[in-house]
Amino acid sequence: MSENLESPDSVKILLVDDEVNITKSLRRLLMQSEDYEIFVGNSGAEGLEQIREQVDIGVIISDQRMPQMTGVEFLGEARKLAPDAIRILLTGYADIEASIAAINQGAVYRYLTKPWQDDELLSTVAEAASHYRLLSENKRLNALVAKQNAELQDWNTRLKQRVLDQTSQIRAKSDALAEMNQQLRAGFAETIEALAGLIEMRDRRVPGHSRNVAELVEAMATGLDLPAEEVRNYRSAALLHDIGKIGMVDELLRKNLAEMDEPERIEYQRHVVRGQAAIDPVLELRDLGLLIRHHHENYDGSGFPDGLGKEDIPLGARLITVADCFERKLHQFAEDEALQEALAAMKQEWGGRLDPGLRKVFNSAAEEIFCRLEFSAEVVERKVSPKELEVGMQLRHDLYSGTGVLLLKKGTLFDEAAIDAIKRCFMIDPFEREIAVLIEKNSA
Numbered sequence: 001m002s003e004n005l006e007s008p009d010s011v012k013i014l015l016v017d018d019e020v021n022i023t024k025s026l027r028r029l030l031m032q033s034e035d036y037e038i039f040v041g042n043s044g045a046e047g048l049e050q051i052r053e054q055v056d057i058g059v060i061i062s063d064q065r066m067p068q069m070t071g072v073e074f075l076g077e078a079r080k081l082a083p084d085a086i087r088i089l090l091t092g093y094a095d096i097e098a099s100i101a102a103i104n105q106g107a108v109y110r111y112l113t114k115p116w117q118d119d120e121l122l123s124t125v126a127e128a129a130s131h132y133r134l135l136s137e138n139k140r141l142n143a144l145v146a147k148q149n150a151e152l153q154d155w156n157t158r159l160k161q162r163v164l165d166q167t168s169q170i171r172a173k174s175d176a177l178a179e180m181n182q183q184l185r186a187g188f189a190e191t192i193e194a195l196a197g198l199i200e201m202r203d204r205r206v207p208g209h210s211r212n213v214a215e216l217v218e219a220m221a222t223g224l225d226l227p228a229e230e231v232r233n234y235r236s237a238a239l240l241h242d243i244g245k246i247g248m249v250d251e252l253l254r255k256n257l258a259e260m261d262e263p264e265r266i267e268y269q270r271h272v273v274r275g276q277a278a279i280d281p282v283l284e285l286r287d288l289g290l291l292i293r294h295h296h297e298n299y300d301g302s303g304f305p306d307g308l309g310k311e312d313i314p315l316g317a318r319l320i321t322v323a324d325c326f327e328r329k330l331h332q333f334a335e336d337e338a339l340q341e342a343l344a345a346m347k348q349e350w351g352g353r354l355d356p357g358l359r360k361v362f363n364s365a366a367e368e369i370f371c372r373l374e375f376s377a378e379v380v381e382r383k384v385s386p387k388e389l390e391v392g393m394q395l396r397h398d399l400y401s402g403t404g405v406l407l408l409k410k411g412t413l414f415d416e417a418a419i420d421a422i423k424r425c426f427m428i429d430p431f432e433r434e435i436a437v438l439i440e441k442n443s444a
């Protein structure tokens with residue numbers, strides 16, 4: 001709090017009279033109270049001088065009859081210099097009318113007649129002093145409120161700015177974090193896709209198996225309106241479902257389940273548990289381990305490794321079983337009839353091996369994924385080199401790398417990313433034949 005806002009302890013009183021005796025006796029009278037600090041001027045001019053020196057004069061008592069400047073004239077000037085000071089005029093009976101006029105004009109607060117009664121004068125001055133105190137206290141409080149308001153407003157503005165600054169900082173950090181998270185997730189997904197590629201290399205009889213199963217599982221999970229995270233997890237589990245086959249002997253990989261003897265069958269069945277164990281050390285994949293473990297359970301309870309049935313089998317695992325079963329069937333038939341034959345062969349599996357509740361969602365997903373290749377009058381076939389690939393072309397047959405790894409499934413529509421990937425692969429693991437694609441007649 002600054003000094004000028006403090007309440008005054010004593011009130012400064014200015015006495016102005018050309019008669020020294022009067023000012024002396026007034027001073028003596030007023031000095032009885034410790035509440036006053038007395039200043040004296042022997043003329044109007046001296047009085048004004050005092051006011052200029054003492055900025056906070058509280059009460060001014062002036063005689064009316066003075067040479068050069070009358071009391072009313074002096075008090076009028078004093079009012080300009082100290083508008084808050086309470087002005088009292090000392091006047092003889094002869095001047096009463098002039099005094100009343102001065103009061104009416106607002107130049108004077110009160111008048112006192114000479115000779116005065118001490119008691120009356122003291123009480124008038126006390127009243128004036130308390131009036132002045134009230135006025136200045138009021139002024140002080142108003143100034144204080146105004147100052148605190150200004151401070152509050154200033155704080156408010158700064159606080160608002162700070163909140164805005166911090167909000168934008170937090171937003172920037174959270175954006176960066178989300179970006180990093182996205183990169184991590186993308187990196188993780190790419191690693192899983194790469195692992196799936198390794199699994200496919202191990203089991204060449206069914207090229208593209210993991211990715212086909214994953215695509216079908218993803219489409220079915222999406223068709224079931226599952227949350228995005230769950231769809232993503234099921235896709236990852238589908239990509240890795242046969243990871244336990246990596247350690248399987250070649251001889252076993254070449255055989256169908258029906259051709260295996262008992263020890264071979266037991267060894268084959270271990271791939272689900274080995275798969276779960278293989279990914280268990282990776283914390284982010286641990287939950288997927290269960291889906292991998294149960295992807296050979298049958299709906300009727302006749303599967304392995306735990307003989308679970310119906311809803312006891314996790315939904316993700318049931319989806320993988322459906323996709324796995326269909327994908328294997330696709331490879332059993334010649335390319336052009338494979339889709340229709342495999343779809344027909346699926347009919348006998350529902351309710352036994354497969355969850356019949358998933359039949360509908362499977363049919364739409366399979367149609368969406370495997371019936372992409374449409375021949376119509378608007379489409380013609382062309383053979384192109386990887387360099388000649390263009391966005392919008394559609395792959396006519398499955399495309400394999402030079403060393404026999406499935407690169408893209410037939411029906412794939414080429415986009416920039418697919419074209420880049422094929423060009424890269426052509427440099428690393430070149431394939432000889434040209435790529436058969438379908439293009440629209442108009443653009444041919």
Ligand SMILES: [Fe+2]
Pocket residue numbers: 241242271295296
């Ligand atoms: Fe399997």
Ligand SMILES: [Fe+2]
Pocket residue numbers: 209241242324
């Ligand atoms: Fe499989």
